[in-house]
Amino acid sequence: MATVHHWTGLEARALRLALRMSVRVFAQHLGLAVATVSKWEKHLVDTEPRPDTQAILDTALARADSAAHLRFEARLSEAGVAPSASGRRLVPTCPRAWEYESWTDDLDRTVAALSTQHFAFADNLLTRWLHRFAPQELDDEGLYLFARSTALLGDLQRDQGAVLGPLSAQHSYATARQVFVQLDIPRRVAQLDLSLAVVAEMTGELEGAARQYESLTRDDRLSRRDRARARLWVGTALSKGGDHDYATRVMQVATREFEDLTEPEDWAVSHQKLALARRGAGDLTQALALIDIARGSGTAHSPLQCVRLDTAHGHILLSDMATRDDGLLVLDLAARNAARFGLVHQLRCIEDIRTTSEGPPGLRRR
Template identity: 65%
Template sequence: MVSVQQWTGREAGALRAALRMSMRAFAEHLGVSLRSVAKWESLGTEIQPRPDTQAILDTALARADAAARARFEAVLFPGRRSTRRADHENWTEDIERAVVCISQQNFPFASTLLNRWLARLDPRQLEDKGLYLYGRSLVLLGDLQRDQGALVGPLSARHSYLTARDIFTELDVPRRVAQIELSLAVVQEMSGQLEAAARQYEVLAMDERLSPRDRARARLWVGTALSKQGSNEYATQIMTAAARAFEDLGEPEDWSVAHQKLALARRGAGDLPLALHYIDIARSTGTADSPMQRVRLDTAHGHVLLSDAATRNDGLSVLDQAAQAARQYGLRHQLRSIEGIRRGEQG
């Protein structure tokens, strides 16, 4: 939303025009004299209202509806470009299609759908609705980059998420800001910053800006980061609590993922029978059919099987299957994880 750092007669006149009020109605709306309003419009940039009147003008702009704010911005910045309502509808449709494509790991088409807007539009020239859609598109681009393993750098998930967080902070949408902070913590974990990620997950697990499901996910990911650090017993306790939360919330897919992660934590603790028990639950109860989740599940299954000499060959076979799917869908981060597991077994 446009803001005014220092009101002059020019900005005051633009606000009156945007509100479509006569000078008398505008004076009454602000609670100032008609003479003051006439003086502002007569002198323009050569006059600045008193500090208390500046605050009154701030309040009047903040309380204006979206259409009036757009008119105000158009008067002050006639060169700025806005998206039309038809653009908003088309853009929203492309975002919804991109969500489906990313869930199916169809990254090239998802990238095309998002970048047809991101590459064409300047966020500094968008009104609030357009800026909101720009932020949503950036988040989805970040999800795409994260799934592909592009974690840091100017063309990375981290960069896209940080830019989107700035946009939703400006728009004052705290739920979106918190969701992005959760995604940034995931990027930290994937980048190997396990302690920092665990701390951030713990904070977000108590953050009321997030939905109960997202807070339960944050608790689960605390356990994931701890398990990667070797704190498997404590990680198991946290993951079990998260699994119960998913059961209470009626989230079967998240419940299945929690058991997948519990299997890896029990494997890390050396409890292979329980690890196999949990991975069997995850394999039999998962409802999603995305390539990403299949690769993750096969990777976890193969990792558990490799831990027992009797099932080592089966584990290698399952990992080969996971690696093939990861290469097919461009899941570079998952492929690196599989290669790391293989190197660990060879070492």
């Protein structure tokens, strides 16, 4: 419940608005003259109620219901200021406990929105907090929420294809990493190292990304699942670089780890990536078998997962002249869904596959 240690016109006005009263009704509610309340409204922190009036305001706040208390705190927070000890100047406010709770709830909602590619909603949830407080205003709890929000903003930017530049996944991940270093939370720092390696891979720095992934497969700061993901992504970078056979062996190790950990979604993703590695090696029969396993796992619930699966499936089909037309149809479906959900990076991948397929005939199925 809100408590005011020293009332000024600012808090008095916030209470009036929280109670949803006009100046006249609020004055009647307090048993004061309308002119007194009007003076508070005009001068805000530059005026202070008399001691006996401070007590009247204390009573009015204490008698307000919980909804009015929340509105009162929100009004003060939105003002972005609090009275100084003298009441004559403004100083920044710090977030209150209820704001941290709301922020945490919004981060949970953001994770859910990102999992289904509701980017506009996720962006709104994140920016409302990132624009509300400057890092220097926050204590350690607030900094943790700020860093988590910034990391999730990086995830959003990555999925939308903004990977480089000042408004990019790379910038957001680096900012979040710096805050987690300051807070001395090694696990979060390592997770951001993994995310930055993904950005490096997406921008074509395959050799560097593979080295980063490889080092993270042995990093005790990460969970076993994250280390298995790093191993899988070592294989992805190697496969993109043309080393398909070695990539397959690395991915198979990661696949077994996901099975041991009972992680069905990661297990399905590993089969999708294995399928692409086998396509690159020219083993289209095995590639189709692996992509069928991934498609039949029942784990592709989000638009992004479906687009990735269809893209991989279409790529494999397009590699054989006998199934080329089917491949183009599957890629068209993937492109429509990618455009619908704003998956810019996936659209670029699909366009690259189409462009490449227009060259010499692909590999024939063995």
